[in-house]
Amino acid sequence: xxxxxxxxxxxxxxxxxxxxxxxxxxxxxxxxxxxxxxxxxxxxxxxxxxxxxxxxxxxxxxxxxxxxxxxxxxxxxxxxxxxxxxxxxxxxxxxxxxxxxxxxxxxxxxxxxxxxxxxxxxxxxxxxxxxxxxxxxxxxxxxxxxxxxxxxxxxxxxxxxxxxxxxxxxxxxxxxxxxxxxxxxxxxxxxxxxxxxxxxxxxxxxxxxxxxxxxxxxxxxxxxxxxxxxxxxxxxxxxxxxxxxxxxxxxxx
Numbered sequence: 285x286x287x288x289x290x291x292x293x294x295x296x297x298x299x300x301x302x303x304x305x306x307x308x309x310x311x312x313x314x315x316x317x318x319x320x321x322x323x324x325x326x327x328x329x330x331x332x333x334x335x336x337x338x339x340x341x342x343x344x345x346x347x348x349x350x351x352x353x354x355x356x357x358x359x360x361x362x363x364x365x366x367x368x369x370x371x372x373x374x375x376x377x378x379x380x381x382x383x384x385x386x387x388x389x390x391x392x393x394x395x396x397x398x399x400x401x402x403x404x405x406x407x408x409x410x411x412x413x414x415x416x417x418x419x420x421x422x423x424x425x426x427x428x429x430x431x432x433x434x435x436x437x438x439x440x441x442x443x444x445x446x447x448x449x450x451x452x453x454x455x456x457x458x459x460x461x462x463x464x465x466x467x468x469x470x471x472x473x474x475x476x477x478x479x480x481x482x483x484x485x486x487x488x489x490x491x492x493x494x495x496x497x498x499x500x501x502x503x504x505x506x507x508x509x510x511x512x513x514x515x516x517x518x519x520x521x522x523x524x525x526x527x528x529x530x531x532x533x534x535x536x537x
Contacts, residue, residue: 464531
């Protein structure tokens with residue numbers, strides 16, 4: 285292996301790094317875990333259910349403290365934190381249930397705050413710590429019936445940017461990714477809700493969603509996971525406070 289190949293390998297590899305991934309049981313979560321493991325990281329997955337994962341309620345401060353404590357007790361360190369847990373509910377604002385507003389906000393905005401707070405000492409003591417948050421194209425746009433999801437995804441970008449500034453002196457980078465439409469369980473739930481409210485079949489809604497995308501296709505979860513793998517790597521040491529949009533260009537139209 286020549287010098288250029290060695291340099292590229294060092295920048296790509298996560299060997300010796302310990303990662304924690306939330307929302308690890310979902311389609312994107314599984315792809316993120318696989319990507320980080322392929323790069324050599326020791327990955328600990330977290331979700332409310334699923335095999336070989338640490339089960340915890342991320343909507344509470346204690347749940348986030350527990351997951352960080354679990355990783356530190358098991359691996360002795362924490363270098364990479366990927367905050368990927370998400371949920372969805374659709375309803376017009378005037379009929380949006382209070383309980384669903386609280387649930388979505390707590391999972392996608394409160395939980396990243398609690399997780400960052402709990403993991404901060406470990407991340408800032410790690411040489412080149414990394415945080416990556418799964419945001420959304422809804423972080424900078426709006427869609428009817430998605431008040432809670434849109435508000436939470438807007439808010440989490442503010443949290444990312446503050447954490448990026450505060451972590452920079454410690455060599456910690458904090459970034460986000462904003463995927464477009466992916467064919468995951470979260471999207472399928474929206475399809476059913478849209479189909480019921482619009483009098484269409486699920487297949488008709490999916491075809492319509494796909495037709496709205498440049499290239500007439502959805503984003504693959506592996507495409508998003510690859511960007512997260514890069515942001516977690518030594519090669520991304522100069523990228524901080526950014527939100528990388530992964531939507532085939534849909535948001536530029």
